[in-house]
Amino acid sequence: MSAERGSSPGQLEFRVAIRDAIAEELERDPSVVFFGEDVAAEQGGVFAVTPGLAERFGADRVFDTPISELALAGAAFGAAATGMRPVIEIMFGDFMALPMDSLVNQAAKLWYVSGEQGSAPLVVRSAVGAGGRFGAMHSQSPGTWFQGIPGIKVVAPSSPGDAKGLLKAAIRDDNPVLFLEHKRLYSIKGPEPEHEVLPIGEAAVVREGRDLTIVSISKGVRDALQAADTLAGDGLDVEVVDLRSLRPLDSATVLASVARTNRLLAVEEGPRTGGWATGLLGVVSERGLHDLDDAWIVATEETPIPYSPTLEDPFLPSAETIVESVRGRLGTGVETAA
Amino acid sequence: MSAPEARRVESPTAPERGEPAARDYLDAYARMVVIREFEQTIHRLFLKGEVHGTTHLSAGQEAIPVGVCMALAPDDYASGTYRGHGHALAKGTAPEALAAEMLGRATGVCGGRAGSMNVVDLEHGLVGCFGIVGGSIAAATGAALSGKREGRVSVAFFGDGATNQAYFHECLNFAKVLELPVIFVCENNFYGEFTPMLRVTGGGEIAARAGAYGIPFEVVDGNDLWAVRAAAAGAVERARSGAGPTMLECQTYRHFGHSKSDPARYRPSEELERWLERDPLTVARRRLLAEGVSEADVEAVETEAQGEMERAAEAALAAPYPDPHERPATEFKP
Numbered sequence: 279m280s281a282e283r284g285s286s287p288g289q290l291e292f293r294v295a296i297r298d299a300i301a302e303e304l305e306r307d308p309s310v311v312f313f314g315e316d317v318a319a320e321q322g323g324v325f326a327v328t329p330g331l332a333e334r335f336g337a338d339r340v341f342d343t344p345i346s347e348l349a350l351a352g353a354a355f356g357a358a359a360t361g362m363r364p365v366i367e368i369m370f371g372d373f374m375a376l377p378m379d380s381l382v383n384q385a386a387k388l389w390y391v392s393g394e395q396g397s398a399p400l401v402v403r404s405a406v407g408a409g410g411r412f413g414a415m416h417s418q419s420p421g422t423w424f425q426g427i428p429g430i431k432v433v434a435p436s437s438p439g440d441a442k443g444l445l446k447a448a449i450r451d452d453n454p455v456l457f458l459e460h461k462r463l464y465s466i467k468g469p470e471p472e473h474e475v476l477p478i479g480e481a482a483v484v485r486e487g488r489d490l491t492i493v494s495i496s497k498g499v500r501d502a503l504q505a506a507d508t509l510a511g512d513g514l515d516v517e518v519v520d521l522r523s524l525r526p527l528d529s530a531t532v533l534a535s536v537a538r539t540n541r542l543l544a545v546e547e548g549p550r551t552g553g554w555a556t557g558l559l560g561v562v563s564e565r566g567l568h569d570l571d572d573a574w575i576v577a578t579e580e581t582p583i584p585y586s587p588t589l590e591d592p593f594l595p596s597a598e599t600i601v602e603s604v605r606g607r608l609g610t611g612v613e614t615a616a
Numbered sequence: 617m618s619a620p621e622a623r624r625v626e627s628p629t630a631p632e633r634g635e636p637a638a639r640d641y642l643d644a645y646a647r648m649v650v651i652r653e654f655e656q657t658i659h660r661l662f663l664k665g666e667v668h669g670t671t672h673l674s675a676g677q678e679a680i681p682v683g684v685c686m687a688l689a690p691d692d693y694a695s696g697t698y699r700g701h702g703h704a705l706a707k708g709t710a711p712e713a714l715a716a717e718m719l720g721r722a723t724g725v726c727g728g729r730a731g732s733m734n735v736v737d738l739e740h741g742l743v744g745c746f747g748i749v750g751g752s753i754a755a756a757t758g759a760a761l762s763g764k765r766e767g768r769v770s771v772a773f774f775g776d777g778a779t780n781q782a783y784f785h786e787c788l789n790f791a792k793v794l795e796l797p798v799i800f801v802c803e804n805n806f807y808g809e810f811t812p813m814l815r816v817t818g819g820g821e822i823a824a825r826a827g828a829y830g831i832p833f834e835v836v837d838g839n840d841l842w843a844v845r846a847a848a849a850g851a852v853e854r855a856r857s858g859a860g861p862t863m864l865e866c867q868t869y870r871h872f873g874h875s876k877s878d879p880a881r882y883r884p885s886e887e888l889e890r891w892l893e894r895d896p897l898t899v900a901r902r903r904l905l906a907e908g909v910s911e912a913d914v915e916a917v918e919t920e921a922q923g924e925m926e927r928a929a930e931a932a933l934a935a936p937y938p939d940p941h942e943r944p945a946t947e948f949k950p
């Protein structure tokens with residue numbers, strides 16, 4: 279995996295990467311349809327991700343729905359079970375609580391419970407994450423709500439290239455995939471992906487280092503990369519691993535990294551209790567304890583997400599809080615591999 | 617199945633029956649002016665970077681919360697939406713506390729934690745404003761369970777788009793089966809975000825949906841304070857007498873786009889102009905004068921309302937930001 283991923287310049291905007299992925303899959307496979315609230319409007323949804331798709335592919339393939347998230351997910355399930363490949367948009371990840379029954383009790387169950395007669399190849403795209411002053415009901419990261427549900431994949435890209443490759447893989451996947459797009463990433467730019475599809479379930483070492491492994495996903499990866507640059511100035515050589523999906527969880531890549539660095543920091547935008555970071559540290563202590571000198575977590579406090587800037591900023595992990603945490607934990611005189 | 621017998625308790629603050637006096641309408645008009653001034657102030661402060669994230673302004677829809685709250689007692693319950701500034705102000709939240717909340721200040725009604733979309737003011741019976749479309753319908757339905765014991769009624773404010781949510785259908789049926797003292801007030805402004813109501817509403821009728829659940833319903837001119845108050849008074853009386861829920865579809869129009877980032881290009885300009893002519897403030901002002909209220913009295917309340925909002929904004933702007941160390945967050949009530 280290239281060490282420059284996510285930091286080298288490029289022209290592909292994150293929201294356009296997503297638009298292109300949907301368009302290319304609509305083009306390539308007539309069973310793909312895309313629907314959601316206001317996605318076919320001129321604006322192309324509230325984050326302007328999908329303008330032009332409705333005009334290009336017509337109302338049979340790309341259409342607006344009523345504000346009915348349970349119907350959206352349920353319809354996607356029924357359509358997927360009968361041969362279509364629906365991609366739906368749940369506008370904000372917070373609204374995922376409404377369609378959750380269909381996703382958890384229908385889509386995630388079909389393959390196993392039917393004795394492998396059929397599966398539900400659907401994709402649920404959703405804008406997630408905090409930092410935009412959107413308050414407690416428009417800022418959550420619901421990936422962990424689904425991480426413990428066997429039968430559904432949970433993907434969250436950190437760069438435009440990954441977003442495109444992973445979304446195309448998600449649409450081609452024969453299983454339900456939750457595809458989480460961090461709001462703070464929509465306007466970033468990066469290089470086009472090297473390959474057409476990026477397999478789901480493979481973490482990436484996005485920066486190599488010998489002293490500490492920082493694992494994150496989505497926007498957290500960018501924060502970790504920025505923190506790693508700062509920490510390099512302290513003489514600390516940080517490796518950064520992008521999980522890219524929470525389920526399947528590529529613990530092998532994390533274990534291999536920890537085997538090299540012997541230290542693990544997991545950075546999660548969400549509460550520590552019941553979060554993916556806690557689960558990851560569990561896996562590493564179960565299977566990699568012999569490699570481990572230290573392991574800890576940077577996460578949020580155990581409260582809903584606040585609105586006011588003076589409350590939201592310190593609430594969230596950032597490059598600064600990662601640097602601070604690493605310095606606090608390892609001290610300045612840490613023995614480095616160099 | 618017949619609904620269980622409700623044990624009625626006389627509300628200590630039950631409003632007087634009958635048509636309010638001209639003075640009451642003048643006060644209500646003043647509240648509408650406060651809401652309008654509030655929305656314009658928030659719009660200005662947003663452009664100056666003092667209000668963060670997003671806001672959904674209710675300018676153009678003021679007659680609905682104000683008219684409904686005229687028919688309520690102060691201790692009745694209400695729930696609102698992310699377009700909820702008017703809901704809170706009509707229910708009794710102080711403009712200063714609400715403005716400070718929008719500005720993320722420590723003196724905000726929720727200490728700066730809620731922001732524009734999720735305001736809660738339990739002291740004034742506002743169970744909550746919900747960023748989730750449809751959430752207000754459930755909150756008010758549940759508050760009506762309390763209300764039924766206490767002799768209070770409960771009002772859910774929500775939009776036309778919310779009537780396509782499971783929340784709407786489940787709660788209407790639930791409220792009818794239990795004959796709850798709840799009033800479902802749909803502010804039909806004919807658009808969801810960017811999508812016209814008729815394109816996403818099967819059957820094209822909103823109020824009539826309540827009929828399917830055996831709930832009395834009425835379509836109301838939502839820009840006419842008098843019409844809204846009268847319809848609400850009937851519904852409140854029905855609820856207090858134990859006759860169960862009512863649905864009011866109040867037809868109206870928002871003056872601004874859906875949220876701060878929406879220029880509302882999808883609305884034909886003739887349509888907007890037509891509705892602007894029926895601005896609920898203009899309608900109310902004209903009626904007040906026709907009813908014999910003097911121009912001087914109307915101007916006096918307008919000036920007073922503008923002054924009240926100006927003072928509120930100044931106080932909010934001068935208020936401190938919350939300090940997480942000063943008031944550490946707790947996950948649970950101890």
Ligand SMILES: Cc1ncc(C[n+]2csc(CCOP(=O)(O)OP(=O)(O)O)c2C)c(N)n1
Pocket residue numbers: 315345347369373376699747748749750774775776777778779803805807808809874
């Ligand atoms: C469950 C849910 N789905 C979608 C949204 C995004 N959203 C916010 S407001 C809105 C339109 C709501 O329309 P309507 O109910 O008519 O109320 P209005 O905004 O017109 O007052 C949408 C889709 C949301 N907040 N919650």
Ligand SMILES: [Mg+2]
Pocket residue numbers: 775776777803804805806807808
């Ligand atoms: Mg509406």
